[in-house]
Amino acid sequence: MSVEKCTKSIDLSHHLSELSKARITSPLKGLQKYFSQPGILALAGGLPSPAYFPVSDVSANVLVPESFALAPTESSTSFSWLWKLFSSHNSTKENTQGITIPKYSAIDGDINLASSLQYGAAVAEGQLQIYLKHFISEVYRPAFEDWTVLINTGNTDGWARAVATLCNPGEGVLCEEWTYPSAMASMLPANIKPVPVAMDGLGMKSDALENLLSQWDPVSRQMSRPHVMYIVPVGQNPSGSTMSVARKKEIYDVCVKYDVIIVEDDPYYFLQLGTYVFKDDRSPGVTSSGRQSADESRQYVSTLTPSFLNFDHEGRVIRLDTFSKTVAPGSRLGWFTCNPLFAERLERHGETTTQAPCGFGQAVIAKILMHWTYDGYIRWLRGLRTEYQQRRDFFIDCLAEEFHLQAVPAIAGVWQGCTVYRASSKVKKSPSTTEKYPGRNRTMFSFVPPVAGMFVWMKLHLDQHPSFTPGDEDTLETKLWTKLAENGVLFGPGWMFAANAMSKDSVSTDAGHFRVSFSNAEFPDLKKAVTIYGRVIREFFEEENL
Numbered sequence: 001m002s003v004e005k006c007t008k009s010i011d012l013s014h015h016l017s018e019l020s021k022a023r024i025t026s027p028l029k030g031l032q033k034y035f036s037q038p039g040i041l042a043l044a045g046g047l048p049s050p051a052y053f054p055v056s057d058v059s060a061n062v063l064v065p066e067s068f069a070l071a072p073t074e075s076s077t078s079f080s081w082l083w084k085l086f087s088s089h090n091s092t093k094e095n096t097q098g099i100t101i102p103k104y105s106a107i108d109g110d111i112n113l114a115s116s117l118q119y120g121a122a123v124a125e126g127q128l129q130i131y132l133k134h135f136i137s138e139v140y141r142p143a144f145e146d147w148t149v150l151i152n153t154g155n156t157d158g159w160a161r162a163v164a165t166l167c168n169p170g171e172g173v174l175c176e177e178w179t180y181p182s183a184m185a186s187m188l189p190a191n192i193k194p195v196p197v198a199m200d201g202l203g204m205k206s207d208a209l210e211n212l213l214s215q216w217d218p219v220s221r222q223m224s225r226p227h228v229m230y231i232v233p234v235g236q237n238p239s240g241s242t243m244s245v246a247r248k249k250e251i252y253d254v255c256v257k258y259d260v261i262i263v264e265d266d267p268y269y270f271l272q273l274g275t276y277v278f279k280d281d282r283s284p285g286v287t288s289s290g291r292q293s294a295d296e297s298r299q300y301v302s303t304l305t306p307s308f309l310n311f312d313h314e315g316r317v318i319r320l321d322t323f324s325k326t327v328a329p330g331s332r333l334g335w336f337t338c339n340p341l342f343a344e345r346l347e348r349h350g351e352t353t354t355q356a357p358c359g360f361g362q363a364v365i366a367k368i369l370m371h372w373t374y375d376g377y378i379r380w381l382r383g384l385r386t387e388y389q390q391r392r393d394f395f396i397d398c399l400a401e402e403f404h405l406q407a408v409p410a411i412a413g414v415w416q417g418c419t420v421y422r423a424s425s426k427v428k429k430s431p432s433t434t435e436k437y438p439g440r441n442r443t444m445f446s447f448v449p450p451v452a453g454m455f456v457w458m459k460l461h462l463d464q465h466p467s468f469t470p471g472d473e474d475t476l477e478t479k480l481w482t483k484l485a486e487n488g489v490l491f492g493p494g495w496m497f498a499a500n501a502m503s504k505d506s507v508s509t510d511a512g513h514f515r516v517s518f519s520n521a522e523f524p525d526l527k528k529a530v531t532i533y534g535r536v537i538r539e540f541f542e543e544e545n546l
Contacts, residue, residue, distance in 0.1 A: 006145040009315020009339035015227055015261050016345060020165040023348040050114035056103055058113065058360070061096035062368050065376035068383030072282070072390055099367050111370070116363035122350035124151040124335070128366040134374060136337055139301050140319070142309040150343045152350065153332040153357045155267055158320040159230065160186045161349045162263050165342065166228045167192045172221075174212075174229040174260065176204050178414065178457075180237045181496045183230055183265070188502055195226050196499035201410065201418035201448070203236050203243040206250035213258045228261050234305060235268030235453025238497045238515040239414055242272065242452045248308055255316065264308045264319045268453040270326055270381045272304055273389040276449030279397050297378040315339035323365055325454075326381060331361040388454065388519065391526075395456065395518035396449050398530040399423065403444075415448050422446045422461075425538055444537050445514075454519035460494075460512035466542055473512045480540050481514070487536050489529045491516050 034040055105112035111127055124132060132149045136142065152158040167173065169191040175184070177196040184194050198208035216225040231251075233243040243251075255262055308317045315338070322334035336346055356362070369377055399405065403423040410420045422443045443461045450456060462468055462476045474495060481493050494513025495501055518526060 006143060007313060008146045009144045009341070011341075012261065012314075012316060012339065013341055015166050015259075017164065017166055017168045019168075020345045020349070023345065023352075025348060026351045045119065047119055050103060050118065053103065053113060053117055055113055055117070057100055058364065059098060059100045060364060060368075062099055062371060063380075064095045064097055065372050065379040066383070067095060067380070068387050070382050070386055072386065072393075097371070099371050101363050101367050111363055111367050113359075113363065116359040118359070120356045120359070122150070122347050122354075122356050124149065125362055125366060127370060128362060131366065131369050131374075132335055135377075136309075138297075138374065139304070140307045140309045140337065142337065143311050143313045144315045144339070146340055147309070147315070147337055148340050148343045150336045150338075150346055150350075151357055151362075152320075152334050152336060152346075153354050154324055154329070154334045155265055155320040155322045156182055156186065157332075157354060158322075158334055158336055159183050159263065159265060161346050161353075162318050162320070162336075163187045163192060163228070163230075164190070165345050165349060166261055166263075170223055171228075172223050172226040174209070174226045174231075175499050176231065176236065176239075177499055178236075178238055178497045179230070179499050180232060180265070181501065184499060184502055193223070193503060194499040199236075199239065199241070199414045200416035201241055201414070202247045203233055203239070203241045204231060204247075204251060206247060206254055209251060209254050213254065213260075225258070227259060228263065229255060230263050230265065232265050232268075233308070234266055235271055235450065235455075237268075237453065238455055238492070238494075238513075239457045240448070240450025240453050240455055241414075241418075242305060245306055248306070249311055252308060252311060252317075256314065260316070262308055262312075262317045264317055266307065266320065267322050267325050269304070269307070269321070271385060271388050271454065272452045273385065273392055273450065275451060276393060276396055278400065279393070282393075294375055297375045300378060300382055309337060318342055326384060327365055327368070331358075331365055333357050333361050333365055391518045391523075392450065392456075394523055395516075395526050395530070398527050399447075402426065402530050402534040406443075410448070418448045420446050420448055442541060444541050454517055455492075456516045456518065458491075458494075458514045458516060460514065462512045464541065477512050480537065483536050483540060484533065487532050489532045489536075 034042070034044075101111055101113055101116070103113040109126060111125070116125060123129065128151070129149060132151075136147070136149065152161065163173065163186065167187070167190070172193045172195040173187060174195050174197055176199050178199065179194070179196075187194075195212070197212060198205050213225060218224050233248065235242060252262070254260070307319060309319050317338065319337040320334065321337065323331050324334070327333075336343060338346070350356075372380060399421075404426040405421040405423055407419050407421055410416050410418050423445050424441050424443050442464045444464065445458045445460050447456050447458045460477060460480065462473050465472075465476055468476065477494060481491065484491060492515035494515060497513070497515060521529065
């Protein structure tokens with residue numbers, strides 16, 4: 001949507017919670033606006049003197065934006081992955097450039113520790129604020145005119161603030177039927193309950209959302225119709241699905257119709273990995289090691305699925321972004337993009353709780369971004385995508401080596417519309433195999449290669465277990481998970497990702513899943529984990545390891 005067509009956000013103040021309405025400007029923080037006034041003699045606040053900050057400067061060697069290739073440069077085999085891993089660790093020196101943040105800056109407005117480490121407002125420092133606004137306007141291109149930015153300490157903090165700002169006790173929040181557990185755990189103590197919406201291969205289903213809201217009965221549900229949605233549309237956690245543009249527009253239109261605020265939690269936005277291709281069908285990519293140009297940046301951004309902000313003409317989207325997946329989670333730095341009314345209320349919340357994020361983290365990340373520039377950061381993000389794509393590909397390659405994978409279309413459920421891979425034992429062929437091991441073709445688990453994010457979501461086919469009886473899913477999932485842990489492999493147990501898993505009235509209807517991360521372990525450890533998984537799950541299903 002062009003700038004000329006943008007309009008200001010509509011009045012959505014009726015969505016504010018009673019707690020949010022009651023928040024006033026912190027008396028001391030209310031003085032903050034005067035502190036930057038030229039020539040002011042600020043004797044009002046209890047600000048320590050920067051002269052007594054024990055850090056004179058902070059220096060770091062920062063990787064150059066071109067540190068990672070833009071595409072895999074060789075066909076992937078188990079041997080080549082290991083050779084590449086060890087050779088790079090032993091012989092390749094990281095290409096870095098030095099940055100320094102002084103206590104006092106020679107140029108007014110430059111990043112400095114005297115300012116960054118001081119008490120401050122619950123908004124980003126000047127240069128970081130400017131950078132983020134430029135980044136959002138180039139990448140997300142909000143469709144309403146008066147959007148603004150507010151920093152937080154990461155998306156978990158962002159969601160906690162958002163739900164407290166929008167929801168009263170006893171209300172519900174719309175969410176995917178499988179979702180991020182910490183988001184649910186943060187609201188349950190406030191008696192705010194999840195309202196799961198059915199999913200398919202693109203994430204939340206728009207027709208299921210429409211049916212749920214149109215048929216809502218506040219008496220039988222014992223709560224008013226939900227007016228807030230929590231959604232992870234890219235690299236959905238845990239399923240790994242990514243919502244199409246058409247689906248997002250359908251979801252948005254339903255939310256406009258029923259006056260729902262969308263909280264878009266998007267930590268994996270820049271880990272859009274594309275479709276998995278088996279290694280025998282893979283071809284080496286062409287990579288570039290030069291500096292990123294503005295045209296290349298625009299071309300890359302155009303390949304990313306748009307944010308809900310891109311067609312939010314009313315200002316009803318609160319987008320959550322974070323540096324946790326693109327720089328470092330320990331930086332504890334993220335930001336909201338939303339309308340000014342919500343931003344002001346979220347700021348009031350922040351200034352009496354977390355206040356501003358850590359000054360060290362803000363200063364270092366801001367300095368890195370200034371050093372890289374916008375185009376440099378985009379180049380960094382492109383390289384990260386390739387790195388995580390290779391990790392995903394290697395992990396699934398390992399599964400393909402360990403198990404027999406059969407591709408079948410999914411016609412229902414959370415993978416509807418996707419190609420599902422069913423895993424069974426890979427056994428050596430012999431004339432007597434069929435008679436001796438009649439269960440060798442039993443499907444033990446299935447999965448869909450994720451198109452974004454850091455996880456593979458596995459469905460366990462527990463109904464194929466010899467001792468299975470309906471209702472045993474939870475017990476069998478826990479039993480297999482425990483056996484894996486005892487053998488040195490830790491997967492995420494699937495039950496905790498059910499939207500209502502922690503609710504008192506929770507009823508499990510689709511147990512038997514694992515969430516497996518490929519983002520952190522080294523390649524030999526990923527290979528070892530899959531080998532152990534293969535042995536343990538075959539034993540669990542009482543199959544011989546031939």
